[in-house]
Amino acid sequence: MKPSHPLPLQPRRAVLQGLLLGACALGLGLPPAVARAQKERPQALPRPITPRGPLDADERNHIDVFKRVSPSVVNITSLALQRDMFSLNVSQVPTGTGTGFIWDDAGHVVTNFHVIQEASGARVTLSDQSTYRAELVGAFPDRDLAVLRIEAPKGKLPAIPVGSSRDLLVGQKVYAIGNPFGLDQTMTTGIVSALNREIESVTRRTIRGVIQTDAAINPGNSGGPLLDSAGRLIGVNTAIYSPSGGSSGIGFAIPVDEVNRIVPRLIRDGRIERPSLGIAAGTRQLQEALKLPKGVALLRVTPGWPAQRAGLQPFARAAAGGITAGDVITAVNGAPVEDFDDLLNELERFQSGDTVTLSVWRSGRTRQVSVKLAAGEA
Structure with a gap:
């Protein structure tokens, strides 16, 4: 639902002028005092624009990272089967949205397992708004990771640059790109707040070595990339700590070293055989x-x-x-x-x-x- 905004109350003077103008249209003359007041009103012109000067280094880097990496970030819509009670026809309907990113030009897309958990199918929407049906390649619920695949032209599949998480330091600048609340291609920024945190996966296994960040992460960001200031993947945003369900400045990401170990095995074998x-x-x-x-x-x-x-x-x-x-x-x-x-x-x-x-x-x-x-x- 769109937020409702109350209409502004018109000043009494504006209302009076409207009535007087209406009277003129009916052939009635304006009183001399009113006509004189209108002639004395100053002419209002648009303000001249103040030049802003060049963007600072931080702003230029924000813009550059977004331009380079956002084409690799995708929107994922999970689907569920639904039977029409009258016709008994079965169709797939959207049940939720999340984020993912392009792993390679073969069409592999990485996301969180919980984004597609219990779904009967999924659709992947690229940054140019083209949409493709996805198939599940493999999943590892213990690490909340899944790999999908889409059939799309290689020119539409820029692989995300991969970095390292083992050498991260608290205080480093980070970026998160995703689809919070369904608002696609949203970028937020923050820092690495802490390292080696522990969170619980959907299988109740402990995920260790997790990155904590204060970059705003909200529902819908799940499965999206956490990037360093060079625009390299350093983690997969997977959870927030928030009693209200919104960003409270405590987000968690699975470290990329773990992702880079698991994803190739999922692509090759479809599962992790421990x-x-x-x-x-x-x-x-x-x-x-x-x-x-x-x-x-x-x-x-x-x-x-x-x-x-x-x-x-x-x-x-x-x-x-x-x-x-x-x-x-x-x-x-x-x-x-x-x-x-x-x-x-x-x-x-x-x-x-x-x-x-x-x-x-x-x-x-x-x-x-x-x-x-x-x-x-x-």
Whole structure:
């Protein structure tokens, strides 16, 4: 609904003049005092324009980044099936909008998984307002990322420049381009407010290393690019912290290093197949009760899988009623893991068939164990 604006009240003098002019039209003469007042009114002319001078460096950079990158930013409309209750005809109707960006000239478009979650289809609108039906190539809900593909001429598919997130610093200037509230091709600016934040994905998995920014991000910005001052992709805007649902200066973006690792695998395989050790992990309560170090305490080791072949042992109840000491995985290739979520994050960096070195604690001693990863999810 368009906002309503009350009409301005006309000054009494203007109303009187209107009546007098109407009287003239009817052939009535103006009183001499009124005619004299009108002749004495000053002539009103438009004000001369004051030259503004050149744009400053910041403004020129804002404009340049928008001109270069906005053609790579797209609007995504999610669709759902709807059956007409009278004709029983089935059609696809819009259910929501979000943002995405062009990954390559093959037509791959990156967005958030939650933008297309539960949709039966999607339409992608390019910056020139041409629209294409999209197909889902692959998704990784644990990182709230999805890849779509459209059939469009290569000349309409400028790939977004990709930067790095590992060397970001708090205070760097950033830009967000997206479609807040359906207002396409909107640009906002801010800074990197914090690094290494944690947010929860739609699967309730923790997404770590997230970028926090105060650039205005609102519903509809989801899936759009967060850019550095050089116009390079440094993150995918995915969430805001706001009790009201509007921008409150706290937005979050998935770091581009994670995006650049996941997207090629989604394009190639359609999904992320996490390599497996073949284990089940104990609970945090178990670890605290047994006074174990931080890590992943093994509750079960599947026969024939990598962990069992490497000689790892689970904690188990002894025949006499006590606990038989098992293993706690504390690091993968030297990267510490404090819980099962950490372990999954580290394993996602590898593929089945890769060999990794696990740091394994048992009964106060730590050893290094080489394990060849298998395909699977457990």
